[in-house]
Amino acid sequence: MAEQNVYDNEEFFNGYTQIRNQESNKNNIFEKPALFSLLPDLKDKTILDLGCGYGENCMEFIRKGSGKVIGIDISKKMLEVARKENSDSRIEYKNMPMEEIGSLKEEFDIVVSSLAMHYVQDYSGLVKNVFRLLNKNGLFIFSQENPLNTCFTTGNRWTRDENDEKIFANISNYGMDGERESKWFINNVKKYHRTFSTTINTLIEKGFEVKKMIEPVPTKEILEKHPEYKDLFHKPDFLLVKAVKKYRTV
Amino acid sequence: MAEQNVYDNEEFFNGYTQIRNQESNKNNIFEKPALFSLLPDLKDKTILDLGCGYGENCMEFIRKGSGKVIGIDISKKMLEVARKENSDSRIEYKNMPMEEIGSLKEEFDIVVSSLAMHYVQDYSGLVKNVFRLLNKNGLFIFSQENPLNTCFTTGNRWTRDENDEKIFANISNYGMDGERESKWFINNVKKYHRTFSTTINTLIEKGFEVKKMIEPVPTKEILEKHPEYKDLFHKPDFLLVKAVKKYRTV
Structure with missing residues (x-):
C-alpha cells in the first residue's frame, strides 16, 4: 500500500505554504464553506x-x-505548524497516515477530511475503517478533488479559443479508476482517480447512507470579485460528500 | 413546462428506428444490461x-x-409499435408525458425509466411524483445520458491527436444545470443537463435513499469485439441510478 508523504518534501511544502497563504484561494472561497455547510451542530461532538x-x-x-478533536497527518512538518498555530487542550495531533486509522481506539461522532481522500489508494479500506470508528449515526464528511480533475492524465487541461478563453475542459480516462501522476510544485505527486459512481457506491457498500454531494461553483458575488473563477462552471475543482453510518440489518 | 415529443417527428422517428435496429448498439451492450442488473426479482411485481x-x-x-406493467410514452408512434410488437394482457400502454404521472391512480413496486430522464425539465417534480406512486420500499431505477454527455453545449465533442485518435472528451458548462439544445437526427432536440450532485441530491431531498450508481464502460470481451468503444473510458455515455423509497420520520 502506498502511503504518500509529499508534504514533507521541502520544495512541495514551500510551494504549498505559499498558495495556502493567499487569502482568496479556491480552498477558502469554495471548499471550506462547502465543507462547513455539511457539518451539523458541533456542540460536544468528538471529531477525527x-x-x-x-x-x-x-x-x-x-x-x-x-x-474533542483528533487531527492526524502523515507530514511531521505540517503538524509542527499545527501544534504552533492551532493548539488547544481539546485537540490532539497525531503523526499517522490515513491508511493506519484502524489502530485508533477512540470512537467518533464525526470523521472529517479536507482535500486528502484523492491521495488514498485503498479508498475502500479507508471507508471501512471510518465506518468502524464512528458511533451510531456518525457522520463521514469529506472534500476531495472533483473526479473531473483527478481523471486527467497528461496534456492540455483546457481547449482555448482564438482569444485564449477556456472553452472546453479536456477530460481523459474518466471511466478508468486508478493512480494518476501529476505535477503540483514537484513532479510525481500521486493521486487516485475514482469515478463519481465508485466514490458513492463504495460508501454505500461499506454501510453508509449518502446524504448530500456538493460540487461548488461560483455565486454571482464571487464572480464579480473573481471573474476568473467562471471556468469552474466548465469543471468544478472539488467534490464534497456527506454520509451517515447506517445500522445494517445483517 | 416543456413536454417534448420529438419521437413523433417523422425524420427523428426514422433515424431513431434505424439505430435501434442495429443489434450491437450501445443501448443493447451497455445500457440495457446495466439497467437489468439493478432490478430485483420481478416475480409478481407491479411496474411503471x-x-x-x-x-x-x-x-x-x-x-x-x-x-402488471404500465408503460407510458408521449409518442403515439412509439406506442403503436409497442402495441403491435410487445403486447401482453398484463401490459397497459398509455399515451402520456412523464410530466403527468401525478394523475395515475395505481401504486407500484418499481418505477423504471430507460433513457428518458434527460428530456425532463422538471426533474424535481418528477421525482416527487415517483415517490408518491411507489409502495413502501418501492424502487426507482433509471438510466439517462451521463452528465458528461448532457453538459455539452456546442463545438467539437472530442480533441483528436495527429492520428485522429480521440485523446480528450471536451466538456463545457458541466457545473451549470439546465436546458441544452443538440442535433440528434433533427435540430433542436432539447435535453436537460444536471450535475451528478443535482441528480443524486434531488432523489435524497424527495425521500429516496440511493443504493447504486453505474457508469458503464466496456469489458475486455466487449473491447475485443468492438475496439471503437474504448472511447467510453474517456466519457461513459450513460448513468444509471437505483434508489429506494424511504419512510421519513417527519
Missing part, C-alpha cells in the same frame, strides 16, 4: 480529522463547540 | 415504465415474472 495539515479546521471545530 | 418507447422492456419485465 483525516489529513488535518495545519490544523486550521481542527481549531475551527473547537471554536464551534466540539469537545 | 416511464418513456417505454417500443415496449421492449415492458415485455421483458413480464417475461421475468412481473404481474
Whole structure:
C-alpha cells in the first residue's frame, strides 16, 4: 500500500505554504464553506480529522463547540505548524497516515477530511475503517478533488479559443479508476482517480447512507470579485460528500 | 413546462428506428444490461415504465415474472409499435408525458425509466411524483445520458491527436444545470443537463435513499469485439441510478 508523504518534501511544502497563504484561494472561497455547510451542530461532538495539515479546521471545530478533536497527518512538518498555530487542550495531533486509522481506539461522532481522500489508494479500506470508528449515526464528511480533475492524465487541461478563453475542459480516462501522476510544485505527486459512481457506491457498500454531494461553483458575488473563477462552471475543482453510518440489518 | 415529443417527428422517428435496429448498439451492450442488473426479482411485481418507447422492456419485465406493467410514452408512434410488437394482457400502454404521472391512480413496486430522464425539465417534480406512486420500499431505477454527455453545449465533442485518435472528451458548462439544445437526427432536440450532485441530491431531498450508481464502460470481451468503444473510458455515455423509497420520520 502506498502511503504518500509529499508534504514533507521541502520544495512541495514551500510551494504549498505559499498558495495556502493567499487569502482568496479556491480552498477558502469554495471548499471550506462547502465543507462547513455539511457539518451539523458541533456542540460536544468528538471529531477525527483525516489529513488535518495545519490544523486550521481542527481549531475551527473547537471554536464551534466540539469537545474533542483528533487531527492526524502523515507530514511531521505540517503538524509542527499545527501544534504552533492551532493548539488547544481539546485537540490532539497525531503523526499517522490515513491508511493506519484502524489502530485508533477512540470512537467518533464525526470523521472529517479536507482535500486528502484523492491521495488514498485503498479508498475502500479507508471507508471501512471510518465506518468502524464512528458511533451510531456518525457522520463521514469529506472534500476531495472533483473526479473531473483527478481523471486527467497528461496534456492540455483546457481547449482555448482564438482569444485564449477556456472553452472546453479536456477530460481523459474518466471511466478508468486508478493512480494518476501529476505535477503540483514537484513532479510525481500521486493521486487516485475514482469515478463519481465508485466514490458513492463504495460508501454505500461499506454501510453508509449518502446524504448530500456538493460540487461548488461560483455565486454571482464571487464572480464579480473573481471573474476568473467562471471556468469552474466548465469543471468544478472539488467534490464534497456527506454520509451517515447506517445500522445494517445483517 | 416543456413536454417534448420529438419521437413523433417523422425524420427523428426514422433515424431513431434505424439505430435501434442495429443489434450491437450501445443501448443493447451497455445500457440495457446495466439497467437489468439493478432490478430485483420481478416475480409478481407491479411496474411503471416511464418513456417505454417500443415496449421492449415492458415485455421483458413480464417475461421475468412481473404481474402488471404500465408503460407510458408521449409518442403515439412509439406506442403503436409497442402495441403491435410487445403486447401482453398484463401490459397497459398509455399515451402520456412523464410530466403527468401525478394523475395515475395505481401504486407500484418499481418505477423504471430507460433513457428518458434527460428530456425532463422538471426533474424535481418528477421525482416527487415517483415517490408518491411507489409502495413502501418501492424502487426507482433509471438510466439517462451521463452528465458528461448532457453538459455539452456546442463545438467539437472530442480533441483528436495527429492520428485522429480521440485523446480528450471536451466538456463545457458541466457545473451549470439546465436546458441544452443538440442535433440528434433533427435540430433542436432539447435535453436537460444536471450535475451528478443535482441528480443524486434531488432523489435524497424527495425521500429516496440511493443504493447504486453505474457508469458503464466496456469489458475486455466487449473491447475485443468492438475496439471503437474504448472511447467510453474517456466519457461513459450513460448513468444509471437505483434508489429506494424511504419512510421519513417527519
